[in-house]
Amino acid sequence: MPSLPLIFIAVIMLITNAVVAQAQTQWKIHDLNRPRPPVVTPDKNVMASPPPSDAIILFDGTDLSQWSDVKGEPAKWKVESGYMEISKGGGDIRTKAGFGDVQLHIEWAAPSREQDGGQDQGNSGVYLMGLYEVQVLDSYQSETYADGQAAAIYGQYPPLANACRAPGEWQSYDIIFRRPRFGNDGALLQPARMTVLHNGILVQDNIALWGPTNWMEFDAYAAHADKLPISLQDHGSPVRYRNIWLRELPAPLDLHPPSGKIPAAITLAPEVLDRYAGKYEVNPNWHFNLKREGEKMLANFSGSRWLEIVALSDRKFTMAKTAGDLEFELDKKGRPQSFVFRMGGSEYAAKKLATK
Numbered sequence: 001m002p003s004l005p006l007i008f009i010a011v012i013m014l015i016t017n018a019v020v021a022q023a024q025t026q027w028k029i030h031d032l033n034r035p036r037p038p039v040v041t042p043d044k045n046v047m048a049s050p051p052p053s054d055a056i057i058l059f060d061g062t063d064l065s066q067w068s069d070v071k072g073e074p075a076k077w078k079v080e081s082g083y084m085e086i087s088k089g090g091g092d093i094r095t096k097a098g099f100g101d102v103q104l105h106i107e108w109a110a111p112s113r114e115q116d117g118g119q120d121q122g123n124s125g126v127y128l129m130g131l132y133e134v135q136v137l138d139s140y141q142s143e144t145y146a147d148g149q150a151a152a153i154y155g156q157y158p159p160l161a162n163a164c165r166a167p168g169e170w171q172s173y174d175i176i177f178r179r180p181r182f183g184n185d186g187a188l189l190q191p192a193r194m195t196v197l198h199n200g201i202l203v204q205d206n207i208a209l210w211g212p213t214n215w216m217e218f219d220a221y222a223a224h225a226d227k228l229p230i231s232l233q234d235h236g237s238p239v240r241y242r243n244i245w246l247r248e249l250p251a252p253l254d255l256h257p258p259s260g261k262i263p264a265a266i267t268l269a270p271e272v273l274d275r276y277a278g279k280y281e282v283n284p285n286w287h288f289n290l291k292r293e294g295e296k297m298l299a300n301f302s303g304s305r306w307l308e309i310v311a312l313s314d315r316k317f318t319m320a321k322t323a324g325d326l327e328f329e330l331d332k333k334g335r336p337q338s339f340v341f342r343m344g345g346s347e348y349a350a351k352k353l354a355t356k
Contacts, residue, residue, distance in 0.1 A: 027147075029155045029217060034146040040161040042199035049105050049172065051245035058095060058230070059084060059244040067093045070231075077234075083109075083242040086124065086234050093234075094130060098227035100179040101249040104128070109240045110138035110167040122167060124239040125154065127231035128177045129224070131212040132192050134204075136239060140164040151198040154213040159196070159203035170242070171199055178252060179226065180209075186223035260320040265310045272314070273297050276328070276336050280350035288341065288350045299326070301341070319343075 027034040051057060058066045061082035067075040075093040078085045110122025122138030132153070139150035139162055146158035151173065165171050174197040181190040191211075196204035212219040232241060273292045280288040289300040290309075297317070298306040308320040314334060317326040324343035328336045338351040 030145045030148060032145050034158065036143075036146050036149070037159050037162050037203075040163050040201055042163045042165065042201055048107065048170075048243055049174070051105070051243075052247065055245040055247055056097075057245050059241065061242055064093070066095055066097070067232075068096055069093055083240045085240045086236075086238050088236075088238075091234050092231055094229035094231040096229070098129075098225065098229050099246065099248060100129070100227045101251065102128070102175075102177050102230075103247040103249060104175040104177065104230070105172065105243065105245050106175075106241060107170050107172045107243045108136055109170045110136075110140075111238045111240075112168050113138070120235075120237065122239055123233075123235040123237045125231075125233035125235070126173065126175070127213075127233065128175070128192075128194070129179060129228035130231045131219075131224070131228070132177070132194070132209055133213040133233075134173060134175060134194070134196055136233075138164070138167045140166045151196055151203045153194060153196075153204060153207060153209060155215065155218055156210055156213060157204060157207050159198065160205065161198075161201055161203055163198040163201040163203060165199065173198060174200075176206075176249075178249075180221060182221075182223040188221045188223075191221070258321040260308065262310045262312070262318060262320065264312055266312065267295075268311050268314070270295065272334075273311075275334070276317075278336075278355060279353045280339065281353055282348050282350045287353075288348075 062079070064075040064077065064079060064084060067077075069075055069091050070093075076087055076090040077093060078087045078090075104126075106126060108124070113121065121142060122136070124136040125133045126136060127133045135148060135150060135152045135154045137144070137148070137150045142149075142164075146152070147155050149158065149162065150164050150171075151159040176195040178190075178193040180188060180192040183189050192209040193206055194204050194209065195202070195206050210218045211221045230246075270292060273295075276297060277291050278289075280290070282288065291298050291300075291306070297309050297311070299309045299319070300306050307322065309317045309326060310320050311317050315328050315330060317328070318324070322343065324341065326339045326341050328339040331337055336352055338349065341348045341350060
């Protein structure tokens with residue numbers, strides 16, 4: 001949020017498919033009467049997270065070559081001992097490159113206490129696309145408004161838990177950010193979404209942002225570029241940052257299940273399909289079963305589930321919705337004697353048992 005002195009001011013496919021309850025909040029923005037999230041003590045071992053092989057390194061502890069100030073000039077924050085620190089008058093900094101959908105890891109530490117509580121204590125912020133803030137604040141045994149404490153989506157969503165470590169201790173945010181989507185006419189199609197883990201604890205669960213974050217009142221969505229720089233805020237407190245990296249994420253998918261329609265399928269007469277019906281033995285303790293229901297052929301490979309299989313020829317069948325194939329051995333009269341079932345790189349030979 002903006003730097004305003006003398007007043008209280010204010011980041012796993014699971015990749016998830018969540019059912020989100022929508023409700024009007026009863027609380028005004030920055031309401032001191034709003035309940036504070038419960039305090040959860042994080043594991044002491046949840047900390048540094050080495051970047052994976054596809055990560056883009058934004059800060060490795062050596063220099064600010066990936067960052068500039070808001071005017072595009074070299075960033076003026078201090079770099080020493082493997083971290084960067086907000087320098088007096090250094091101003092906000094931002095990445096030189098723009099980003100949209102990302103998995104962002106960032107570690108931070110608030111300075112030692114100089115005063116009791118409130119919004120000036122270790123105050124900074126991580127702004128995805130320069131617009132959507134995850135609050136950085138020393139909220140360890142400290143009181144402030146719920147939507148302005150550490151790991152809040154500032155002015156919108158308090159964290160689910162206060163997982164803050166003591167000032168001076170290193171903390172981590174792991175943020176999954178999905179940018180908003182806009183139509184060609186600039187209309188909002190999908191809001192921005194965020195999931196945040198603070199020191200390994202889930203504190204924001206795939207929440208939909210109301211718009212860009214701001215002090216006192218959020219801003220309405222306005223169409224913007226698909227990629228914009230990430231910003232770190234200078235709010236006058238010497239907050240430190242280290243080990244900053246991200247992974248760019250592909251666009252989210254909304255997949256529908258396979259249709260079950262097989263273009264190469266052929267139709268076999270019911271009396272022909274009946275020849276395939278019966279029990280097939282893989283071993284004495286494992287059997288496959290085939291049966292016809294109307295014009296469909298069904299297979300049972302395990303348990304009680306019957307799955308549709310579709311004929312490609314009199315010798316080859318395929319599963320309708322699963323990448324599995326059956327290849328039959330027929331006698332001279334075209335009667336199945338056995339089949340080989342292939343799926344997932346494995347194959348199983350099953351011999352037809354005589355009907356009693």
